[in-house]
Amino acid sequence: MSGVRRIKLGSQGLEVSAIGLGCMGMSHGYGPAKPEEDMIKVIHHAINSGVTHxxxxDVYGPHTNEILVGKALKGVKREDVQLATKFGIKFGETIGQSEVHGEPEYVRACCEASLKRLDVDYIDLYYVHRIDTTVPIEITMGELKKLVEEGKIKYIGLSEAGPATIRRAHAVHPITAVQLEWSLWTRDAEEEVIPTCRELGIGIVPFAPLGCGFFATGPKLVDNLADNDFRKILPRIQGENFDHNKVLFERIGEMAQRKGCTLSQLALSWVLHQGDDVGPIPGTTKIENLNQNLGALAVKLTAEDLAELQSISFKGARMPDFVLVHSYTNSDTPPLSSWKSE
Known part of the structure; x- marks a missing residue:
C-alpha cells in the first residue's frame, strides 16, 4: 500500500490513515445510490492508495451502505483496514422524521446486525451516532463496554455529542474518537467540544471537511442536486446566505491559486493542519476526486495562511433545524440511579 501517513486516534492504540473515506454518499444522502461495482472500485482504490479508515x-441507506462496504472488503486483509460504523438513528417516513435510541438491547441488536451486514468478526470503531437524551449515557456505554470485552468492537466513539456527555461516557470506558462536522465553513465545535476531546485524549474525526461538497464544486453545486439530495435544504446555499458565501468561495479560490493547489485541497489541508489528533473522512464517489483529496496531504500552510483562512466566516446554519436538534446534545438524564429500562 502507498504511503498515506498514519495518525493515532485517541489514547487506546487505534491508528488510522491521516485521511479516511466517508462512504455515506455512495448509497445515501447525496441523491440516488451509485452503481455498486463502481463504488467498490473507489473503495479498493482508496485502500490501495493507503486510505485505511x-x-x-447502519442508517445510511438504511443498511445498504454497510452491505456495500462489506462486499468491498472481500479479499482485503481485515487488519489492513480500520472499519468504523455507527448506530442510534432511526429514520421515519419523511425527511426530518427521526428517532434516537441508546437502550442497551438496541445497542446490542444494532451491533450484531452491522457485523452481519459488513460480514466481519469485529468493528474497529463503533460510534453512538446521536445521543439519546432519554437514556443516561452511562447505560449506553455499559453495553458498548460489554461488546468491547466480547471482542465484537475494538474502540468506542461518539458522534456529535456535547462536552458533558463526552465526559460522562469517557468515565465509563475510554472514548477513542468523537466525530463531528468541522471545516472552513463549520467551526462551532471549536468552542467546547474539541477542547474537551483534547483534554481527555480523544481523537477528532471531522465529517464533511469539504463543506458537503461546496469546496469541491463551488456555487454550481446547487445546479445539479437530485430531489433526494439533502444538500438542497442546507441553509448556507439559500438566498442571501448563498450570495455571501459565493464571494468567500472566490476569495479562497484566489488563495488556492497562489498556493498552487485546488480549492478543495486547500480546504482539506486546513483541516489536516488542525492537529495530529485530527483524521478527516471526506466522502467521494469518484477516483479522481479521491486522488485530489490525497493531494491535500502535500499542501503546506503557513501561520499567515491559516490566519487568513480562519478569518473567513460563512453565513447560515450548518444544517436545518431538524438535524441540529440532535447535534452536540448533552444527555440531560441523571446518571444511572433513577433510570429504569421500560
Missing part, C-alpha cells in the same frame, strides 16, 4: 453507518 473507512466510515459508514
Amino acid at each position: 473507512l466510515d459508514t453507518s
